[in-house]
Amino acid sequence: MHEGEALTAKKGEPLMVTLLAHGIDTASRSIKYHRPRGAFCMNGSCGQCWMRIDDLPNRPACLTPAVEGRSIGRQNAFPSADVDLFRAADLVFGGGFDHHRLATTPLSPLNAIMQGTARQLAGLGELSEQTPGPAPRVVEQEERLVIVGSGPAGLAAALEARALSPLVLEARESIGGQLRSGLFSDVPELAGLKDQALRTLGDRLWCRAAAVGLYRDERGPQLLVKKREESGERLVVIRPQQVILATGGYEQSLLFGDNDLPGHYGVRALAELMLVHGVAPGSRLVIHDGGAELGPRLYQTLKQRGLDCQLLDRSTKILRAEGRSRVKGLELEQGGQVRKLDCDVIASSLPTAPAYELAQQAGASLAFKPGRGFVVVADSKGHTEVPWLRVAGELAGADSALAAAASGKSAALGLGETA
Numbered sequence: 001m002h003e004g005e006a007l008t009a010k011k012g013e014p015l016m017v018t019l020l021a022h023g024i025d026t027a028s029r030s031i032k033y034h035r036p037r038g039a040f041c042m043n044g045s046c047g048q049c050w051m052r053i054d055d056l057p058n059r060p061a062c063l064t065p066a067v068e069g070r071s072i073g074r075q076n077a078f079p080s081a082d083v084d085l086f087r088a089a090d091l092v093f094g095g096g097f098d099h100h101r102l103a104t105t106p107l108s109p110l111n112a113i114m115q116g117t118a119r120q121l122a123g124l125g126e127l128s129e130q131t132p133g134p135a136p137r138v139v140e141q142e143e144r145l146v147i148v149g150s151g152p153a154g155l156a157a158a159l160e161a162r163a164l165s166p167l168v169l170e171a172r173e174s175i176g177g178q179l180r181s182g183l184f185s186d187v188p189e190l191a192g193l194k195d196q197a198l199r200t201l202g203d204r205l206w207c208r209a210a211a212v213g214l215y216r217d218e219r220g221p222q223l224l225v226k227k228r229e230e231s232g233e234r235l236v237v238i239r240p241q242q243v244i245l246a247t248g249g250y251e252q253s254l255l256f257g258d259n260d261l262p263g264h265y266g267v268r269a270l271a272e273l274m275l276v277h278g279v280a281p282g283s284r285l286v287i288h289d290g291g292a293e294l295g296p297r298l299y300q301t302l303k304q305r306g307l308d309c310q311l312l313d314r315s316t317k318i319l320r321a322e323g324r325s326r327v328k329g330l331e332l333e334q335g336g337q338v339r340k341l342d343c344d345v346i347a348s349s350l351p352t353a354p355a356y357e358l359a360q361q362a363g364a365s366l367a368f369k370p371g372r373g374f375v376v377v378a379d380s381k382g383h384t385e386v387p388w389l390r391v392a393g394e395l396a397g398a399d400s401a402l403a404a405a406a407s408g409k410s411a412a413l414g415l416g417e418t419a
């Protein structure tokens, strides 16, 4: 149920997919200006799709599966996310406002009103009235090798080290990362990777298992895993001898005016929606090629399917998106000329920013790489300065799916021989 209306969904598909399939692209409102918020990453990392789900606030609709009887609602809006009266803040303060100084004169009645209003508005969503159930059971297990992430790097590492029977953790419903879209089926080294891993590793592939912490205590390394099962979530504490992190990266957003409007996606998210779930979030699609290999690949595939899709090269600058509640077009600058482009979806195709958090928690050092963000300091085989930790793929600086797979294989070299 979405705000009192029953929606049909494929069992297990992410709720955000269900909403988009029903033409709903506003998931919530932003906290300060109450601007509409819609999915950007479809990967749980941007925070744009947080909704109230089964009466709990701030749950990612892009990762939460559709289940019969589940209730979802949009938050931070009054009276509704479609018609939000607080949107007036964005219209009245078009140039921005400084909430630290607005009406802060001591003893001013305005100040008291402003403070009260700010307290009411602060925070995302509202806490649930439900009494929390008992904490889920915690189980602990020992592993020789755990690989976090099942994209090309993680799968290549797992296959290389298969003699150790590694445990592979994947936060999503299925393995493959960017291979899930099928956009690399023409690359022999990548085309069969998923199937080979499924055949070889079987139940050592854990889907719906998110690694949320990686530390060392007096007993050695421990990896905390939030595992989603039919009966609910549970916490698994893994004691690994070795860990390979292949956690991939976060999609980055191209900078242009009103780039936060629903209808602006990362290119992986658009591929996920259209090719994995078969849901088109619009009918006039534009992909801006900012250097990630997926942009041109997705464009070719969508064109072959006869869809209305354009690829903008890097010489085209997007000045701003048009539309009040979602993208309805773009204003572009090319060769000194400004022109309008009619579209309802724009996808940024930029190199990802490595997801380094677990490596940093474990004690690895980071180095800034221009255009990418922070990568983990490691040698050419992915060995970090933490003896039990190796990194692979985007985390180690790989800039293509093929390079990620090669780096995964390299990071696992030699591990299987110690079995």
Ligand code: FES
Binding pocket: 038, 039, 040, 041, 042, 043, 044, 045, 046, 047, 048, 049, 050, 060, 061, 062, 063
């Ligand atoms: S967190 Fe859900 S779309 Fe980014």
